[in-house]
Amino acid sequence: MLVKIERFDDAKHRNHVITLWKSVFGYPDRRNEPDLVISKKIEIDDQLYVAVVAEQVIGTIMTGYDGHRGWIYSLAVLPEYRKIGIGSQLLKHAEESLTEMGCMKINLQIMNENAAVKAFYKKNGYEVEERISMGKQINANVPSEK
Numbered sequence: 519m520l521v522k523i524e525r526f527d528d529a530k531h532r533n534h535v536i537t538l539w540k541s542v543f544g545y546p547d548r549r550n551e552p553d554l555v556i557s558k559k560i561e562i563d564d565q566l567y568v569a570v571v572a573e574q575v576i577g578t579i580m581t582g583y584d585g586h587r588g589w590i591y592s593l594a595v596l597p598e599y600r601k602i603g604i605g606s607q608l609l610k611h612a613e614e615s616l617t618e619m620g621c622m623k624i625n626l627q628i629m630n631e632n633a634a635v636k637a638f639y640k641k642n643g644y645e646v647e648e649r650i651s652m653g654k655q656i657n658a659n660v661p662s663e664k
């Protein structure tokens with residue numbers, strides 16, 4: 519199967535990515551609404567990549583580099599295309615792009631209930647690091663309910 523990894527193109531890919539993220543992640547909170555996440559990301563940089571087969575987006579990955587660490591977000595492959603190496607191909611592409619930027623360490627977060635994905639990341643060279651993840655929502659930037 520010919521899978522191409524491309525930089526996200528708003529005109530070509532936005533609707534595909536929204537559909538994919540809604541089906542794979544389905545986060546309920548407003549701050550993770552796919553259309554908003556895409557807009558916020560491309561406002562800052564273009565580190566959003568898609569895996570494309572016959573012009574259909576079948577996978578995504580997003581990276582961020584802050585000068586200290588690289589981060590990986592939103593790795594997703596459509597269920598019918600899983601376990602044939604596409605997730606690993608997306609991850610490799612993201613790692614190469616972070617490496618080119620000078621990144622020395624990549625981190626990512628997995629939800630507790632998504633522990634199965636640990637096996638995927640371990641196969642790709644990632645180790646569990648005992649840390650507690652903390653966060654604070656900035657309400658002023660989260661759209662209120664329509």
Ligand SMILES: CC(C)(COP(=O)(O)OP(=O)(O)OC[C@H]1O[C@@H](n2cnc3c(N)ncnc32)[C@H](O)[C@@H]1OP(=O)(O)O)[C@@H](O)C(=O)NCCC(=O)NCCS
Binds near residue numbers: 594595596602638
């Ligand atoms: C995680 C995900 C991206 C993996 O994509 P994929 O294309 O199936 O991954 P690959 O085919 O490259 O898998 C590489 C290896 O990891 C293993 N693996 C993949 N998913 C796995 C899972 N859920 N549980 C255990 N092992 C898994 C594969 O068996 C494979 O091993 P192999 O090379 O010995 O066959 C995909 O399952 C997915 O989209 N999940 C839902 C979204 C998600 O949880 N994203 C990650 C958190 S942001």
